[in-house]
Amino acid sequence: MFADLVLSGMRPTGSLHLGHYHGVLKNWVQMQHEFECLFFVADWHALTTHYDTPQVIEQSVWDMVIDWLAAGVDPAHATLFIQSKVPEHAELHLLLSMITPLGWLERVPTYKDQQEKLSEKDLSTYGFLGYPLLQSADILIYRATQVPVGEDQVPHIEFTREIARRFNHIYGREVGFEEKAAAAVKKLGSKKAKLYNELRDRYQEQGDDEALESAKSLLDEQQSLSHGDRERLFGYLEGGGKMILSEPQAMLTAASKMPGLDGQKMSKSYNNTITLREDEASLTKKIRTMPTDPARIRRTDAGNPDKCPVWQLHQVYSNEQTKQWAMQGCKSAGIGCIECKQPVIDAVLEEQRPMRERAQVYLDDPTLVRNIIADGCEKARKRAAETMRDVREAMGLSYT
Ligand code: TRP
Ligand code: SF4
DSSP states (O other): OOOOEEEEEEOOSSOOBHHHIIIIIHHHHHHTTTSEEEEEEOHHHHHHHHTTOHHHHHHHHHHHHHHHHHHTOOTTTEEEEEGGGOTHHHHHHHHHHTTOOHHHHHHSHHHHHHHHHTTTSOOOSHHHHTHHHHHHHHHHTTTOSEEEEOGGGHHHHHHHHHHHHHHHHHHSSOTTHHHHHHHHHHTTOHHHHHHHHHHHHHHHHHOOHHHHHHHHHHHHTOSSSOHHHHHHHHHHHTTSOOOOSOOOEEEEOOOOOOBOTTSSBOOGGGTOOOBTTOOHHHHHHHHHTOOOOTTOOSTTSOOOGGGOHHHHHHHHHOOHHHHHHHHHHHHTTOSOHHHHHHHHHHHHHHHHHHHHHHHHHHHHOHHHHHHHHHHHHHHHHHHHHHHHHHHHHHTTOOOO
């Protein structure tokens, strides 16, 4: 009934690195050609943990957008915007908070996990507890169908689905729903009304899924129904009320296995990253000084690639032939470590060259970036406003 809409956000809390590129951005770039996509900077989410260092956020916002563009996210295919520039997210967050049981928030696993992990910060705040609900507002306000996220975010999507269901349950049953639905059935004309009722009975009494599908396609064909009546008739079919907010699906992105400079997963907190647009000299130096198999002390010592973080980078960046060369050269002490690292350095530089070129255009003319975001915010606000109209009406807030 509704076309797919993909939505995802990223918190601006520092520069993006190759882990983000291989884990997230390559996936966004691919999806923008397959779906309608909205990608946004989750600056309010960043504030929930970085409320005492807002400068970090401010700096990262624009750098992050440039990183996205550098990676190939294309404003002609995807809508890019900043969360705080679409204040409707905050309004929906507030309204949803009215029906959100505290226990649901306290039980979201990231709540306690993150508090423990970031123990140097006081995260016993109202804002941090509400993090998943703000995320729900981000998603529900666009009626997004797919949300690409990593494994750790799946509970947030599940939470969002529960909030949508609860909202529809409480507010979808408008006063006089049955009567209004019956009136809408009549508007189909007597023949189609009869068919609709038969199909609805068959589904509700016998669980006949085919009948449900036929009824849905019958509704899809009705051009003249108002939006409200259409929603009512869809809701009436399945026995529920009107569906005001729709439940999204998590679209699991494979966990990034991008190894960092020390062989652990690449992560800012391990201080083992190569940034997305790392300066060439610094990139070269970082790889040249990477630790290798600790048992390979002298050039004449044979090494074991399985004990070497450089070998892990070869897995990401080298073809079979180069890997063979490195493997054999290492085990036979035929090559030195600096030699072994060179193809990796070359490959990362090569990967980054187009990114650096694309970024340069935006660095030279920052108004281009400002305009892309201004455009995206405007588009996002229009969509958000439509949902908010329905939400306010459902909650009895559309006074005139
Ligand atoms: N919580 C997400 C993260 O840390 C960021 C985020 C905020 C998000 N709002 C969202 C992701 C909405 C997807 C959809 O990665
Ligand atoms: Fe690592 Fe290559 Fe040195 Fe072997 S030769 S230890 S794989 S850097």
